[in-house]
Each structure stands twice: as structure tokens, then as C-alpha cells.
Amino acid sequence: MTIAYNPQELEPRWQARWEADGLYRVRDDGDKPPWYALTMFPYTSGDLHIGHWFALAPADTHARYMRMKGHSVLHPMGFDAFGLPAENAAIKQGIHPHTWTMDNVARMRRQLRSLGASYDWSREVITCLPEYYKWTQWFFLQFYKHGLAYRAQAPANWCPQCQTVLANEQVVEGRCERCGAAVARRDLEQWFFRITKYADALLEMDSLQWPERIKLMQRNWIGRSAGVEIAFPLSAPGAAEKEVRVFTTRADTTYGVTFLVLAPEHPLVAQLTVPERRREVEDYIAASRQQSEIQRLSTEKEKSGVFIGAYCANPFTGQRVPLFIADYVLMSYGTGAVMAVPAHDTRDFAFAQKYSLPIPVVIAPPGWSGQELKEAYTEEGTMVNSGPFNGLPSGEATERMADWLEERGLGQRTVSYRIRDWLVSRQRYWGAPIPIVYCPQCGTVPVPESELPVLLPQDAPFRPTGESPLKYVPAFVHTPCPRCGAAAQRETDTMDTFMCSNWYYLRYLSSQYDKGPFDPQAARRWMPVAQYTGGAEHAVMHLLYARFFTKAIHDMGLVDFSEPFLRLFNQGIILGEDHEKMSKSRGNVVNPDDYVARLGADTVRAYLMFVGPWEQGGSWSATGIQGITRWLNRVWSLALAAPWPTPPGHSPAEDELRRLLHQTIKRVEQDLERFRFNTMLAALMELSNHLAEVREARSVPWAAWREAIKTLLLLLAPTVPHLAEELWERTGQPYSIHQQAFPVWEAALAQDEMVTLVVQVNGKVRDRLQVPASITAAEAQELALGRDKVKPYLGGQAPQVIYVPKRLVNLVVK
RNA sequence: GCCGAAGUGGCGGAAUGGCAGACGCGGCAGUCUCAAAAACUGCUGGGGGGCAACUCCCGUGCCGGUUCGAGUCCGGCCUUCGGCACCA
Known part of the structure; x- marks a missing residue:
């Protein structure tokens, strides 16, 4: 009578034991190298959904792996507890936000414990409590x-x-x-x-091991562009200001300016508008203020604007330039005014067409012969109609013309940023x-x-x-x-x-500390965060704010590092069974608690890691998770297999098993380093499939079997911590498996003895050979040429031979 | 419109330029059973030929290219997803 795998019984039992023993409480001293494994803390929205599990379980597995690899691992958890939903609940249901939030915290904490993660709960932070927000x-x-x-x-x-x-x-x-x-x-x-003060510092990301995608999103969000501020002298009488300044990245097009456009909110508009146009201008300003953000941002919308009756002069030519206002110019960027070059800017082109303004060409497109343009030409080209700058490539002219302006005090090089x-x-x-x-x-x-x-x-x-x-x-x-x-x-x-989440990772270091927001000594030990994991939706919010925050407090002398998170990994999104985003309205939401109750936390953890590469997310499948249940049940029965008498003599099966074990350790280790949990699990499944065959045949000595099971359990420990601990105990090993070292693989033992050599003729597979791994090129070639299956394709010719050691022989005939 | 990522069996997915489809789901067949479920075993990309061991052809979104050899590299498209979107 064998005992059945019963996660419902054993999981809470081990969770209680680990908790009682403080197994995951980490010390702030010791010789082990520190490793700060941080996962974005959840917002206290109510229940944990499967998406939280998808973010947390693999991160915990990685943290557990690092612990077994000999690191002192800080893996904390807490709650992002201030925010609008709590207050909306108060308005709607009459529950005080504090009550609502703390109820959610209690519920989520219970759910988080059921996950069996290796959190050090003694460091928990809750951002809405006075002892936390005091420091915010x-x-x-x-x-x-x-x-x-x-x-x-x-x-x-x-x-x-x-x-x-x-x-x-x-x-x-x-x-x-x-x-x-x-x-x-x-x-x-x-x-x-x-934050704009740190725009350039935030662009410096070379030291960060972050996904390029996220770095790029931050770069685009900051939106640095170098250009020139050009002063256009005003010819309007009576104005206090003597010039209008514009910002442009295309100083090379200045000879093509046919009008200037100011933002409706521009302070000069009131001064410069002539009395007879005042009415129209004021109406336009009022109308543009009425518009919603969506209307104003629509690029589809036809360009509109109003002439304000005033003029300025082109600094290069002295030519008279009319001033307009238009809502496509933003007061918050650059100087709030732009020089319009319709021939070389799509927006200005549309505007000029609508108001019948001239469109002179100053950058010649390749092969241009003086004809009118049908659309704006925004690429580089050769300077024309630009006085002394004619004939220059436009890129060079940009620099020469900037020099010209700076020499005469009519402009200066500046940098503008998109970020506000x-x-x-x-x-x-x-x-x-x-x-x-x-x-x-x-x-x-x-x-x-x-x-x-x-x-x-x-x-x-x-x-x-x-x-x-x-x-x-x-x-x-x-x-x-x-x-x-x-x-x-x-x-x-x-x-x-986002101010609360700017520094929560610092509070974890010493959540009880009362002489400051964090203990500087703990910060020296643990910071910066070695590995941060979380969703990509925070690319230009939390992740950007936290970097800004860290640089700022670094400059204040509060910390000695200027980046909070050295390595970042973004997991994908877990989708519903219909491969659509989970939502209540679609009715495809998966509740982790149901599955934990039925199949156990280990099964849910392992399944979430098996669905696909972590960064790509994956779809939930109620039948797919059955595969994990079956597998873990097989592991259970393998580990508890009854002893058998050792066969006499040396068994080749034993060598084979050892080789597979070492290959598996290698694969699991390499996959964990890269967060490739899905292929790690495939490797472990292959190993257990092989073990099932070995058990069936009783082909290895009992001692070798025991050793293999021990290794298998150690490899499983980070992923399915409860099952591994239970089987570790049942196979007579000392508590706790989670304090053991990760198995070590040896290259010599992982080496294959025999390999399959593919024989191709002109790139098509014609035969396969089982050969010793040590075979030489000459031997392989000779063997391949002698094969009956190969000969007919060679047509009696002596082929050119491509040999890839341990992989293939390609015979090339013309 | 601009930027980025991804397109592989019925499904999720695997594959340092070297046997495409590992591993799992589903399906089919079998063992066990009075029967079913569970469990276990085998088969499972498409098409053709053969009683059969087997064998041939096609196949990684589309079109080209590089290479002895391309799912993988290069160029051009198509589709999906994500980000930004009048930023001068």
C-alpha cells in the first residue's frame, strides 16, 4: 500500500514549519554573498489573481535557486496600499479606505502564504501606515x-x-x-x-542589464533633441518684447520660413495681436481651451489657426514673417513657438496649404529640378535658395547656420526634452x-x-x-x-x-528602523537590487520615477549608488483559456485559490512556469495543468519506489543514468540563470521519464537509484518547494532541502559517449550513424562514404566533405 | 504615422547556422475493468508508394538573397501584439 501524493495536507504543514523555523528570515551579516531578489509589490486591490502568481512564483523559484547556490538572499514582500480604488470603494460601499485596504492586505497575505514563497515576512512594508508614510x-x-x-x-x-x-x-x-x-x-x-533636471542622467543606461525594449521606451519618453533657439526680431510697434524665440532641430531650413506659429497660450499673443484681429484670436484661444485632450491630440484633425496681425523678421534674410497661433503648437515644449517651414515639415505643409501661404523649397530632394512639392520633404538634401549656404549638404548647413546665429547673438544651441x-x-x-x-x-x-x-x-x-x-x-x-x-x-x-513605490525597496532593508527611512549599513550590504522582476507596464512610470528618485537621493548624499535596479526582467502576461486578456466581462478569469485547493500550490507554480518563456507570458489551460499533476504524481511514486536487489556486475545503464543526471543539472542550471523555466521543466520531465524506465527494468544498483532521486529532488526544490521537502524527508534526508547546496555537474560526466552523426548529401539527410564521440574527421568521412544509403546519391563522384564534429557529415556533389 | 517585439503541428511551445516539432496538452489504439473513470503502454506535421521492415516528396507568415547547409543571418513585404503619437 503506497501513500498518495496529497498536496492539500502537506503544503500547509510545511508552510507552518518553515514559518516557525524562520527558514527564510535573512540576516544582515554573514559571509555569503548578498543577493537582493526583488519583485514588484502588489497593489492592495482585493484578491490575488493568477497574474500575481505568474509574476511571483517564477521570481521565488529564482530566489530559491540563488539561495541554494550559496547566496544570502533577501526576498521581501509588501503592499502598495495607498491609491484611488480604496477611496472609490469608500464612496461606493461606505467602507473606510483604511478598513478596505487592511482587509485586502490580510486576505492577500493569506493567499501569498499559500504560494509557498520564500519571503522574509519580518520585513513586510505597507505604504499606507504612518510608520511608512512618515518617511515618504x-x-x-x-x-x-x-x-x-x-x-x-x-x-x-x-x-x-x-x-x-x-x-x-x-x-x-x-x-x-x-x-x-x-x-x-x-x-x-x-x-x-x-525630474527634467535629471533627463540626461536618466538617459545614461549603459550599466543597466535591462531589456533593451524598456531602455528604449525610457529614451523615447525622455525624448532628448538637440537644436537651436532662434530669435526672430519683432517688427510690431509698441510690444515690450523685441523678439520671438523659437526652438528648431532644423536650423538648415530657416530660409524656407514663411510664417511663425505660437501656442495659443503663448504670453506674447496678448501683446502682439492687433486690435482688428483681437476678437477672432480670442475666440480661437477660447475654443482651443475647450477641447478635450483627445481632440487636441488627434493627428487626423485638420490644422487650424489664426493670423494675429503681427510680423517678425527672418534673422537670415530680414524678410517679413507673419505670426499665427495654432493649437498644434504646445506651450509646454521648447519655447512654445515654432518657425514654420511648409516645404520641409508635414504639419506646416498642411497649414500652409489651408491658408494659401507660400511653400518655398530650401532643401533639394535628390533629382529635384525646381518643381513644386506635392508633400513636405523632411529628409536631408542639398541646400538651395539659402544664400551663402547653397550647395551644402543640409546636415552640414545645420551646423554652419547655428554657428552663424551664435556668432551674431541671434540664437544658441539648446536641448529640448519631451519629458515634463x-x-x-x-x-x-x-x-x-x-x-x-x-x-x-x-x-x-x-x-x-x-x-x-x-x-x-x-x-x-x-x-x-x-x-x-x-x-x-x-x-x-x-x-x-x-x-x-x-x-x-x-x-x-x-x-x-508612485512616490510611495519610489523607495519601498529601501524600507525592506530595515522595516523597523526609526532613525531614518532605512539603515544605511543595511543599504551598503544589499543595495542596489541585484534582480528586479515585474511587468513592463511600469516602463515609463515606476521604473523611471524610481531611477530619478535614486539619482536625487544619491546627490543628496543619502546613498552611495545612483541606480536602484541593476538587472531587470519583465515577465509577460498570463492570458485566459481563450488566449484573450483575462477580464471579468470576458468571463475568462482564473482564480488561483480554486486550483491551489484542488491541485496544490506546487502544481500551480510549476504549470505557470511551464506554459512558455516567462517574458512572453502564456495562456492558461485547465487541461494543460493536468499534465503537471500527472508528472508530480509520477515523481512522487518514483521517489518512494520500493528497493530492489542490486543486479550483479557493472551496468551500462548506471553510466547512462549518471550522464543524464549531469546533463540535466547543467540544463536546469543554465535555464534558471536565463529565466527559462519552461525548458527547465522539460528537462526535469525527461529525467523522470528516464527514471521510470530504469525503475521498470531495475537496471541500475539501488544505491545509484537513490542518488539519482536525491539529485532530482534538489533540482525540483526551487520550483515545487513543498513536494521536494516532503519527499526529501520521506527518503530519509535531513531537514531542510531548502538549506542544501544546488547539485554540481561535471563536464566529464555530462559528456556523451556515443553520438548520432547525420550523413547528408547536398544538405539532405540520407543516413544516420551511431559513432563514438571521439571519432575523427577522417574516420567519420570514411564511414559516411561507405554507407549503402548514401552511395546512390553520389553518382560515383568524389564529394566535397563538410564535417561538423559530433553532428554531421555533409557530402557535396555537383 | 514613428519605434519595438513576435509569426513553427489540432493547441502551448522546443531547436550555439547543422536530424524541424524536445517537453506537455489534445486525439487515436491498446492493457486493466462487467463497464466507465483513473493509471499505464504505443502511435500521432501533410501528401504519395509498399503486404511489410520501409521508402520518396513537401513543410517553420509571403517573396527574394547569402551559405555545403537557413525556423535561425541579410533585403523587401504581410499579419498580430506592445509603446509613442502634432515634441517643432
Whole structure:
């Protein structure tokens, strides 16, 4: 009577034992090399779904592997707990955000434990608790102190659904990243972080072992472009300003300028507009302010604009250039004004056509002979109609003309960035209050560090009014000025939750530390993070903010590193059975708890790693997971096989088994290093298939079998930790398998003795030979030429021979 | 529109320029069973020929190229997914 594999019984038992023994609690000292294995912490949205498991289980397997390879592994877990959904739940269901969040934390913590991951729970962080957000506020003050946090009136992205402003990074195609509502523009006084100061530093990514795709997304988001600011002298009488400055990357096209376009919000517009056009101009400005972000961003939309009646002069030619306003020019980029060169810019071309403006060619396309252009020519070419610069290649002319402008003080080389400063204030309740007080006497006053945290009041009216709920809590708002003691008012906005996730990996290092946000000694040991894993959706949000944050606190002298995450790996997305993204409306959502209850956590873990390459994601399959169940049951019965009498004499099967074992160790190790869990599992399945044959035939001595099983269990331990631990114990090994060293493979033992040599004629396979691996080229050639299956294809000729050792002989005849 | 990734059996997928389809799912057949389920064993890319051991041809989105040899490298397309999208 054999005992059956019963994950429901053994998994909770081992989880309790590991917990009681503190098996995964990691020390901050010791000789083992430290390895910080970090996984993006989950937002406290409710239940863990299968996507969380897909992110967490393989990461845990890798962390466990590193532990067995002799590292001291820090693998922590926590909760991203501030944010809008908690507050929306409060509005909808009347549950306090704190209650809602902490209930979710309790539930998710229980689910996370069922995963059997090797988290050091003693380091858990929850970002909405005062002992955490005290330090989030502290960091805000440091940013303020160092001139990296500032308050400014600016047009902001306003989500009418969430009733708050959003950072640019949170607007996707003109819609709110979270709720999908169309984003509007509002002029508001907001807090910003000066991320643009670090634009160039953030572009420096050579030292990062990150997916190129993510680096590229960050580069594109930062959008550095080098160009020239050119001053166009104004010929309008009575204007205070004497020039309009434009930014261009194409100074070479300046002779082709036929008009200038200012953003509708440009400060010069009011001064320069002539009285007879004022009415039309004001109407246009009003209309463009009305537009939603989506309308304004549409590139399909026909270009529109209004002439404001004023002119400036082309600095090269002195030619009179009319000034327009148009909503395709953004106030927030460059100087808020552009020189329009219709012949060589598609937008300007469309605009010029519509308003019948001239389109002179100044960059000749190849083979151009003076004809009018049908569309803008935006490539490089030869300079024409450009005075002294004629005949130059346009690339060179760009430099010469920039020199010309700089020499005369009419312009200077500058760099513009697409990235904007990070808008961090939110008009919502469930976030860390911004620790600032406004005093009628002293102005903006930071809350002294000794008075942190600025506690979020228990109750606030969670009405979506568009104003911060904290505004309506008098006990919160009214406070004496920390500087002069006069009656003052607190800032009532809270911080973007990305500020909380900017530093959580530092808090894990010493989550109980109270002399600062983190223990500097622990930071020296563990940071930077050795391996970070998580979704690619954070490419230009969390991952960019955290890099900025780290560079900033590095410059403040708080840490000695300037990048938080050395290696990054992005897992893909787990899809539903229909190969579609999981969603409630599609009804294809998979609940991990059901499968854990039925099949066990180990099975779910292994299946998620088996569906495909981790970075590519994969589809869930209720039948597919049965394959893992079958396999683990086979492993169970193999490990617990009854002893058999050792056959006499030396067995070739024993050599074969040893060879396969060492080959498998090698494959598993190499696959784990590269996060190729799917092929690692295939290798382990092949090994167990072979072991099943060996058991059937009883072809190896019992001792060799025992040794093979021991190795198999060690190889399985990172992936299916409970099963491996149980079988480790049942086969009489000392607790715990998770404290054992990973098996070591030897090249000599992994070497094949016999290999299959393919014989091709003209690249087509005609025969296969079993030969010793040590065969020489000459022997192989001779053998191949002598084969009956090969001869007919050679037509009696002496072929040219291509020999690839241990692989093939290709016989080439004409 | 621009940038990036990916297209391989019925399905998920494997393959340092060297036997395409490992491993698993599903399917078919068999063993066990009164029967079914489970488990186990075998077969399973397509087409042709042979009683048969077997054997031949075709086949990695499409068209070309490089190479003794291409799923893999190069050029051009098509499709899907992801990112950015009036950034001057």
C-alpha cells in the first residue's frame, strides 16, 4: 500500500514549519554573498489573481535557486496600499479606505502564504501606515530642501472620473490610465518634482542589464533633441518684447520660413495681436481651451489657426514673417513657438496649404529640378535658395547656420526634452499628505522633520467634488505656522502613490528602523537590487520615477549608488483559456485559490512556469495543468519506489543514468540563470521519464537509484518547494532541502559517449550513424562514404566533405 | 504615422547556422475493468508508394538573397501584439 501524493495536507504543514523555523528570515551579516531578489509589490486591490502568481512564483523559484547556490538572499514582500480604488470603494460601499485596504492586505497575505514563497515576512512594508508614510513625507521634504520639489500654476491633466490631476505618464492616448475617462485640461496650482533636471542622467543606461525594449521606451519618453533657439526680431510697434524665440532641430531650413506659429497660450499673443484681429484670436484661444485632450491630440484633425496681425523678421534674410497661433503648437515644449517651414515639415505643409501661404523649397530632394512639392520633404538634401549656404549638404548647413546665429547673438544651441516635470499632487484623500503649511506671514513652510508624520485624519468627506477631501477637515487644515506660530493652513493635496513605490525597496532593508527611512549599513550590504522582476507596464512610470528618485537621493548624499535596479526582467502576461486578456466581462478569469485547493500550490507554480518563456507570458489551460499533476504524481511514486536487489556486475545503464543526471543539472542550471523555466521543466520531465524506465527494468544498483532521486529532488526544490521537502524527508534526508547546496555537474560526466552523426548529401539527410564521440574527421568521412544509403546519391563522384564534429557529415556533389 | 517585439503541428511551445516539432496538452489504439473513470503502454506535421521492415516528396507568415547547409543571418513585404503619437 503506497501513500498518495496529497498536496492539500502537506503544503500547509510545511508552510507552518518553515514559518516557525524562520527558514527564510535573512540576516544582515554573514559571509555569503548578498543577493537582493526583488519583485514588484502588489497593489492592495482585493484578491490575488493568477497574474500575481505568474509574476511571483517564477521570481521565488529564482530566489530559491540563488539561495541554494550559496547566496544570502533577501526576498521581501509588501503592499502598495495607498491609491484611488480604496477611496472609490469608500464612496461606493461606505467602507473606510483604511478598513478596505487592511482587509485586502490580510486576505492577500493569506493567499501569498499559500504560494509557498520564500519571503522574509519580518520585513513586510505597507505604504499606507504612518510608520511608512512618515518617511515618504520625509523624502518629500528632502526634495523640497534641495530644490527638486516646487509648486507652480500649470495646465494639468484632469480626470473628471477620478476627480484629480494626473501625471503625464498616467495619461494614455488622452485617457486616464486607471479609469479610461477622457482627460481634460485645467489650470491648477500643483506640486512638481524636477525630474527634467535629471533627463540626461536618466538617459545614461549603459550599466543597466535591462531589456533593451524598456531602455528604449525610457529614451523615447525622455525624448532628448538637440537644436537651436532662434530669435526672430519683432517688427510690431509698441510690444515690450523685441523678439520671438523659437526652438528648431532644423536650423538648415530657416530660409524656407514663411510664417511663425505660437501656442495659443503663448504670453506674447496678448501683446502682439492687433486690435482688428483681437476678437477672432480670442475666440480661437477660447475654443482651443475647450477641447478635450483627445481632440487636441488627434493627428487626423485638420490644422487650424489664426493670423494675429503681427510680423517678425527672418534673422537670415530680414524678410517679413507673419505670426499665427495654432493649437498644434504646445506651450509646454521648447519655447512654445515654432518657425514654420511648409516645404520641409508635414504639419506646416498642411497649414500652409489651408491658408494659401507660400511653400518655398530650401532643401533639394535628390533629382529635384525646381518643381513644386506635392508633400513636405523632411529628409536631408542639398541646400538651395539659402544664400551663402547653397550647395551644402543640409546636415552640414545645420551646423554652419547655428554657428552663424551664435556668432551674431541671434540664437544658441539648446536641448529640448519631451519629458515634463513630474506632477505629484493629487486631490484625493487616500495618500500621504504633502507636509507643507501655508502661512500668511512666512509663505510656504515645510513641516519640520520632528513633526512628521503629518497624519491623515481618520475621517474626511469622500465626496468626489474635485477638491481634496482634506480641505473639508478643519482640524487638519488649521495649524499654527511651524515658523512663526501664526494661524496657518496645511496643504490638503496628497502625494501620487508612485512616490510611495519610489523607495519601498529601501524600507525592506530595515522595516523597523526609526532613525531614518532605512539603515544605511543595511543599504551598503544589499543595495542596489541585484534582480528586479515585474511587468513592463511600469516602463515609463515606476521604473523611471524610481531611477530619478535614486539619482536625487544619491546627490543628496543619502546613498552611495545612483541606480536602484541593476538587472531587470519583465515577465509577460498570463492570458485566459481563450488566449484573450483575462477580464471579468470576458468571463475568462482564473482564480488561483480554486486550483491551489484542488491541485496544490506546487502544481500551480510549476504549470505557470511551464506554459512558455516567462517574458512572453502564456495562456492558461485547465487541461494543460493536468499534465503537471500527472508528472508530480509520477515523481512522487518514483521517489518512494520500493528497493530492489542490486543486479550483479557493472551496468551500462548506471553510466547512462549518471550522464543524464549531469546533463540535466547543467540544463536546469543554465535555464534558471536565463529565466527559462519552461525548458527547465522539460528537462526535469525527461529525467523522470528516464527514471521510470530504469525503475521498470531495475537496471541500475539501488544505491545509484537513490542518488539519482536525491539529485532530482534538489533540482525540483526551487520550483515545487513543498513536494521536494516532503519527499526529501520521506527518503530519509535531513531537514531542510531548502538549506542544501544546488547539485554540481561535471563536464566529464555530462559528456556523451556515443553520438548520432547525420550523413547528408547536398544538405539532405540520407543516413544516420551511431559513432563514438571521439571519432575523427577522417574516420567519420570514411564511414559516411561507405554507407549503402548514401552511395546512390553520389553518382560515383568524389564529394566535397563538410564535417561538423559530433553532428554531421555533409557530402557535396555537383 | 514613428519605434519595438513576435509569426513553427489540432493547441502551448522546443531547436550555439547543422536530424524541424524536445517537453506537455489534445486525439487515436491498446492493457486493466462487467463497464466507465483513473493509471499505464504505443502511435500521432501533410501528401504519395509498399503486404511489410520501409521508402520518396513537401513543410517553420509571403517573396527574394547569402551559405555545403537557413525556423535561425541579410533585403523587401504581410499579419498580430506592445509603446509613442502634432515634441517643432
